[in-house]
Amino acid sequence: MTFSLQQSTPARLHHLHVVSDNPGRLAEFYTSQMQMTSVGGTDHDRVVLVGRDRAVEITARSSGRGPHFGYAMRNQEELNALRKRLQNHGLACQALTASLFQPGAFVIGDPQGRRMAFGLEMSDAASVASRDGLPARLQHTVFQTTELERVVNFYTDIVGFSISDEVVDDNGRVAVVFLRSDDEHHSLAFFQGSRNEWDHHCYETDKWNDIRDWGDRFAAIDVPIFFGPGRHGPGNNLFFMVTDPDGNRLEFSAELARVAVGAKPGVWPHGERTLNSWGRAWMRS
Template sequence: MITLQTDTPLALHHLHVTSEDPQRLGSFYTNLFDLKVVPHNGNQIALAGGSRAIVVHYGKSGEFAAAAYAARDEAALATLKAKLGDLAETTTPADEIFFRQGAIRIRDPQGRCLIIGVPNKQRSPDELPARLQHTVFQTTQLEAVLDFYVNKLGFVISDEVVDTEGRVTTCFLRSDDEHHSLAFFRGSQDVWDHHCYETSSWNDIRDWGDRFARARYSIFFGPGRHGPGNNLFFMITDPDGNRVELSCDLQRVDAAHPPGVWPHEEYTLNSWGRGWIRT
């Protein structure tokens, strides 16, 4: 079966978010994540550094504007664009701040946007590793959303969480060899849930925890270990209330590996202790 993982791998490259106070939110990512302002033509704030980047637009705080995924090269992007056909929309200059010309934009059935392109600059090592790795959403239409991402875009299901009635409550999707770059929770609202940065070791998790502590940002979930993905993690919130996860040791998954099935319980979300179960 042809999928993103086997044919045209994608990795999460940067995010577009909205804020009622873009300067305050930008300062958080500048100061805590070592990002710097990237000059460009536009009124949004573009920040980048090492293996992470974010674009902040003026708007309602806590909302998601787009997730930008990087193709490995222009040939892979052309192959994907041909496969997607009419699903591939024309991008705007704001979509291409970190990508070469020719990027594409995709909208899912609920209006979420993905920008797919080829990075215009090679990434450099970070002094304190934390590579932007995945983003997660809550949705009221899980089946329709999964049908779109799996059967139309080519994401692959790595793991599903299933309740006692046999209903899928969470699904983790991969676009390359990492366990997931995207995930969806069944919820009572359609909202952005969190985004995650992958570090290189447990010691990095320690160092990030100390860094946030010195800036008086407290952990609200974790530290712990997720079942699906088997990664160590903790979460904080940024000044707009966006949830930010720091992770390490995320599982890598072979293309032929069948989806795993996990029970909907606290142990699945955090095998070390209390889980944060969405409603």
């Protein structure tokens, strides 16, 4: 039987480590607008923020530290099992000292240099996170890639992600792949493009009214919605998207589908109605 994270060692997207030319400005946005609290970092080059089911570490680009996306495991046994399995595939699992993970975390690199970390949540950081803020659980992150097949094969065959849905263009070529690491439709996705870059990250809310409340919150500081509100085809989730001061794209979502172990991947046509069944879509190139 094919190994899957979902079945054997479920993992959820826990935090992002981003780099910035102006970490102070970016930290202020996530502190004030995303209702997050500083739990680490005492200089101008680094800050660690946590909120209600969301966390981010921001470092200065000049520090030389590369970004990563961090997945939390359920327990030490499953973390150890995943590390052993990855090492058996010949993959280097480098020790990672991370403010948001307990000691014992590790990081791997994909074929194009993206860094993915696995670890156990730092309990004291979690206790600082307010439960009073608006719900917005860090849920998925998406990348553009010039080598879609190679990258997807790595995350499925080596790491253990499962394909939930594929988007296929008019020539029958796969253009987008949605990958799950637990029961939710996707925690990671890639689309074929002309660049290798971070596309967006997403926060899952509890219901449609939360989408409204987050929209009002951004409107209050004159941050416009640039895509949505709408409903995606793959995942069937409600959404809208805005940008932070660095131009990083944030998505807010509700009602993301759940997918059973072993479910056959869905296939969608590449077009606006797949990206937004309600109307116009933001088409990447």
